[in-house]
Amino acid sequence: MSRLLEKPNIAMSIKSTGSQLSSTVATTATGAGTAAAAASADVEDEDASGAHDVTSASEQQSSSVTETPANSVSPSPSGRTNTNVDQVIISLVSGAAAGALAKTVIAPLDRTKINFQIRKDVPFSFRASLRYLQHTYANEGVLALWRGNSATMARIVPYAAIQFTAHEQWRRILQVDKDGSNTKVRRFVAGSLAGITSQSLTYPLDLARARMAVTDRYTGYRTLRQVFAKIWVEEGPRTLYRGYGATVLGVIPYAGTSFFTYETLKREYHEMVGNNKPNTLVSLAFGAAAGAAGQTASYPLDIVRRRMQTMRVNEANNERCPTILETLVKIYREEGIKNGFYKGLSMNWLKGPIAVGISFSTYDLIKAWLRELSHLKRGRLED
Template identity: 30%
Template sequence: MSKSDQRLQDEGSRPQVLIAGATAGLISRFVIAPLDVVKIRLQLQSHPASNAGSSGVSPIYKGTVNTLKHIVRHEGVAALWKGNVPAEMMYVAYASIQFTTYRSVTQLLHRTLVDDNNRLLLPQAAESFLSGAAAGATATATTYPLDLLRTRFAAQGNDRVYASLWRAVRDISRDEGARGFFQGLPPALTSIVPSMGLFFAVYEGARTPLGRLELPGGMGDATAGVAASIVAKTGVFPLDLVRKRIQVQGPTRSRYVHKNIPEYRGTVSTVRAIVEREGVRGLYRGLTVSLIKAAPASAVTMWTYERMLNFLTHRGEEKVGAEGV
């Protein structure tokens, strides 16, 4: 058996990967929810490059810390977890699908792209990139309606646009149709393929050498996750911002915290409109908090996933051993 095949075998069965991924997503989402709300608010904030329009109106939010303070002061601490219900559902489903697909695609590559000596023809980085890209695209497309709902709930202030998750689903379905749940999907898929490909390529490349350092508490996995997320997030951030702007289009566009969100249509035209009105910097609103969020999110996700998977695989081995006695 090759080392790569042994690694796949050690990484658990499909149900074990599914459970570990769901657990990682659930815990990670709760930890980073406040930073996610701050990021979305900053991304949706539209104002000219001069920082104040001709009317002299300044942006509501300025910086991560000030945005946190502003939300707590005007909406209460609970507002930092707005959209957490659909977000938790999304993170659990996303992580489960992501890790399961990653494992399945990797196994497929190991079955098909091997030489006569059963050695994989792809380098480790290429294998991780392809598996990660496929995993990201599959998870994104499957859970996208929950992502859109998360964004809309995080964007509403004290004047609630949607009274509940069920009302939101009903109203969007009635007013915008099924397509309403998938607004912004093209830029999401365009960004997630290189993003997740880069993430898993960097993560797998960094995990092995960091593992040899024998850092306490499995911090090697967490550190690799942080490094991978920073590289991936920075590379595709403008498309993530475009996705958020498109997600809040529709009949409720003027009812969120930011009343002046422009009307956008299509990925390319949205990018052009943002650059013309806000400059290139406008495509990177919220990048700082996104990177701050990426560190704990990826660290918690990968650390929890590896620990949970290790627990499940060892428990399975002990059960098999006990049954064989």
């Protein structure tokens, strides 16, 4: 190495593969009076590995050395892996932020809806829901309108992150709309599988959120930790998954319809306008339509889920309904279809489109922003 450094105008090339970066050094010795050294390193894209050249030149002579490998080099598996990992991280961060923002905005409406869902003695109406919000504000303060939101955030952040990321992966696995094809069935299946994946991994947090939403801090649970502790001691660990079957049955039409509607509207928009990146208002409108469709398709099972989750804390419901079928039969006999299975649906038509619209549009916006930052960072490394 020392002998190389003694000779002027020597270009050294060091080949590197995988994720390791090449380091090159070029020096020039003293010449006929004054000499200046210049080095340049060309780092290729992480998906391929090639030769990295450094050239040095004096004032009297400038030369460039370009080295082309004799045999073509295949794309680096490590480069593809790094790119896939980056995409997964971007999806996780974007989904978490989108879910947190959407649920925080509609938290008071969500708590109101849950309270009407689990009570058969109080008919639902917008006037009654406003009275409930006013009563909660007057007796417990404004923060009580967001009671249970800590449990919601503890659930929705991982839930939304997993759901959006799982949807991207299921789309890739099922080859949804690959090469411009229109695979509607696989588009629906990818959304359903994404919902099942996220719901299965975060269900106990959903149950805890429902318990906190239908109780107050004085007679119910003070913290999320207390919810899990009391359920574990008083009702047993299996209670943490009570209503899981109804949830999975409900998430299939909900997530499937939501993702299917949103992706289909974006596809139709692209075919009509020629722009595959709709603006924020258009994304909100598409998300709102997806939310309304998904909520309507799965709402009866959402009623069953909430009844099963809150059996022990709902004073108006003295009899236990241990199975999905028994709960469905009980609701139908005592409350009917409209006032039973679709009780509070109009509230969901208000909050659902808002939440899903914010969620989808925020996800697309943040994902595009993070991808741009990633490309800019990669570009700086290449310069």
